[in-house]
Amino acid sequence: DAPRILDASTAHRVAPGWTYGFAELAxxxxxxxxxxxxxxxxxxxxxxxxxxxxxxVDAGLLAPDHPVTINAVSGYSGGGRAMIEAHARDGGPAFELYALGLEHKHVAEIERYGGLTRRPLFVPSVGHFAQGMVVSIPLHLDTLPGRPTGADLHAALAARYEGAALIGVAAGAPAALDAATLAGSDRMELFVAANEARRQAVLIARLDNLGKGASGAAVQNLALMLGDAAGTASTHAEAADVH
Structure with a gap:
């Protein structure tokens, strides 16, 4: 049999002939x-x-051409050897915005698999902690199709990930979120923080940049490719459920 390939680099994520390895995509x-x-x-x-x-987007609650803004912060372990060594040796900056030329290599991937037709504005940052990540997307609810509520957004997310082993949709959002809470985990938590009086909401994903954001996803994909229908063999997902 011909060899099968799982590529962990950025080289083929939007390339023809490659399957995107996000098992919960659709x-x-x-x-x-x-x-x-x-x-x-x-x-x-x-x-x-x-x-x-x-x-x-699939539920019709967000137009594909909506001007999406994405803010995110990652632990420094996602920045490669030089950044890791700088933080370990010198302490590194407490917080740093980067990719301010607005050409981050992940934008094309987000646009395609997010179902968008307008290029999103993506502003990444790094904090002085080793592992963990928070991705947030602010929304003005009155600019969305049908003028949905925060509860409508939550319901769409909960319906998509119902029964997912590694993704949980929280019933509500706390007053503050620690980006490092899921360090060492293969899980991802999703939240909708909404202020209905102001008609504003923020979508939030929390994960480990080295877990579900990297090696955890790779193990999940390997399990699927080797015949584990659930794709959860050999992962270390917690039993706790945040639905």
Whole structure:
């Protein structure tokens, strides 16, 4: 048999002939990964952004051409060897915005698999903590089709990920979120923070940039490609459920 490939780089995530390795992307995606010869593992930031955007686009609650803004912060372990060594040696900056040329390599991936037709504005940042990530997307509810409520957005996310082993949709959003809470975990948590009086909402994904955002997703994809229909063999997902 010909070899099957799981590529963890950015080289093939939007390339023709490659299957996108986000098993929860849409109904049937896990089966497509299971049968694929070439799978591209998702990026960490896109994992959070796409998880939030795609269900809302599919449900008609977010127009594909909506001017989406995505803000995100990651632990420094996502920045490669030089950044890791700088933080470990010198302490590194407490917080740093980067990619301010607005050409981050993950934008094309977010646009395609988020179901968008307008290029999103993506502003990443790094904090002085090793692992963890928060991706947030602010929305003015009155600019969305049908003028949905925060509860409508939550319902669409909950419906998409019902029964998902590694993605939970929280019933509400706390007053503050620690980006490092899921460090060492393969899970991802999704939240909708809404102020109905102001008609504003923020979509939030929290994950480990090295877990569901990288190696955890790779193990999940390998499990699917090797015949584990659930794609959860050998992962260390917690039993706790945040639905």
């Amino acid at each position: 109904p049937g995606q896990a089966a497509r990964i299971a049968g694929a010869a070439r799978v591209a593992n998702p990026g960490c930031y896109p994992t959070g952004a796409v998880a939030l955007l795609r269900p809302l």
